[in-house]
Amino acid sequence: MKTRVPLRTLIAAALLLPGVAAQEARPRVEVPDRVEFNRDIRPLLSENCLKCHGPDSRSRKANLRLDTRDGAFSEFDKGRFAVVPGNLEKSELWKRIVTSDRDDLMPPAKSGKKLTKPQIETFKRWIQQGAVWQGHWAFLPPRKPAVPGTRTAGWGRSAIDAFVLARLEAEGLTPSVEADRATLARRVTLDLTGLPPAVDEVAAFVADQDPNAYEKLVDRLIATPRYGEHMTRFWLDLARYGDTHGLHLDNYREMWPYREWVIRAFNENMPFNRFVTEQLAGDLLDNPSLDQQVASGFNRCHVTTSEGGSIEEEVYCRNVFDRTETFSQVFLALTFTCCRCHDHKFDPVSQKEYYQLFAFFNSMDGQEL
Structure with missing residues (x-):
């Protein structure tokens, strides 16, 4: 005589089994000997x-x-x-x-x-x-770590490769095979100029048997105007640059001199301390050049408006908020916006500190509308 198993029992068993299997498959969590x-x-x-x-x-x-x-x-x-x-x-x-x-x-x-x-x-x-x-790790001073040892010899070309290889080996993985020279030429050209290489440029690199062929290619790409244009794209995103007002009719505005300054700065390999100083306060330097005054356009990349109903004092405050928060994100990698109203919920910034920085940017002359 066959025994009938109720359908609901079968369904319950089917639902429970994956959970049991998952629990059995779950790796055992180890407690570290030395807790960090x-x-x-x-x-x-x-x-x-x-x-x-x-x-x-x-x-x-x-x-x-x-x-x-x-x-x-x-x-x-x-x-x-x-x-x-x-x-x-x-x-x-x-x-x-x-x-x-x-x-x-x-x-x-x-x-x-x-x-x-x-x-x-x-x-x-x-x-x-x-x-x-x-x-917090983000606020610890950087220190040079020991280069890890690896089982595979001869693969790496720099200390960074040792860290990559050590992690691959820890995960039971092996490095991919080296890319062919045509692929390498395409990758590095896209990385440095944002554009694919010409066919003859790839062919020249493939045919170049000089041990320093790759280094020569990198130097040549960095020396082209396209390099500065490509790097500038990323910086202008951070600087909230736009060729238009960014509001209402979004009409054209004359911001391009600042954009061109950034392109020149990258192409001329401007030291980073100058790159920062001239954008934040180029107009406040002793006898500032026209270029240095243009660089301080970083502070004026915010949204602008000429709408008839705008209140100038309100627009001014909004722009100071923008400068404060842009500075915090670009140069401190912190999100200050929460501190307009209260102490930050997770970044170590108080509302008082926010308005102390706000006061620094609350000192700019000029018509807001």
């Missing part, structure tokens, strides 16, 4: 703690910040410290993540977050090992 804050701890704090204990003062709970060293290591309540290096029993952070009391457990159940056993062990080791705090 930026690599191992900061991501856990960011994911599980900073919504209530981060930079946002309005949503912060228990007067505790875990996004700064001072906040994590200082007394946040009478006799209570979130982290006491080397001492688990005095570290409130540790006690809260291992407690069996649901009212004290962190992250709280209502957050929908729960630390895994390896994550809890990672916190434990970090505190036991002295709770070494690291600044």
Whole structure:
């Protein structure tokens, strides 16, 4: 006699099996022997703690910040410290993540977050090992790392290649075969000029047996006007350049002298410190040349308007906001815009610091409409 299995049982089994298989296939998470804050701890704090204990003062709970060293290591309540290096029993952070009391457990159940056993062990080791705090990687001074060793000899041509090869070997991969010379000529020409090479240029490179043929090709491409034009495209995107007003009828405006200055700067290999100084304050230099005054057009690349209903003071403030935020993005790689209204939620910038920088750019003369 055959036994009938209910259809709903089969469906339930079919739905459960992939989940079981996925759990079995999931790699075992290892806890590092030596815990590093930026690599191992900061991501856990960011994911599980900073919504209530981060930079946002309005949503912060228990007067505790875990996004700064001072906040994590200082007394946040009478006799209570979130982290006491080397001492688990005095570290409130540790006690809260291992407690069996649901009212004290962190992250709280209502957050929908729960630390895994390896994550809890990672916190434990970090505190036991002295709770070494690291600044955000973006603000650490650069230091020269040791060049990694590799199993494959003779492949790399520079120290950078050693890092690439070491990672490939760690992932069980091998480098691709070297591109043929025609492909190399096409790639480097596109990289440096934004244009494909002519057929005769490719043929000349393929036929050139000089060991320095590639270096000669690069030097020749950098010496062409096309190089400066191509590099300028990327900078003008950052500088929010446009040949038109960018608003309403979007009519033509006379901004091209600034564009031409940038092209010349790249083609003449202008030192970067001059490139920055002349754009931010070329008109304030002693006896500035016409070129240096044109360079300061960087500050005037914002949207412009002559609409009859515009309020000049409002447009002026909008332009100062634009200069402040453009400077922060281009030169600091930070997004300042949030700080118009409040301290930044994740970048280390306060509203006060925003308006201190705003004050610097709030000193330009000229008609706004």
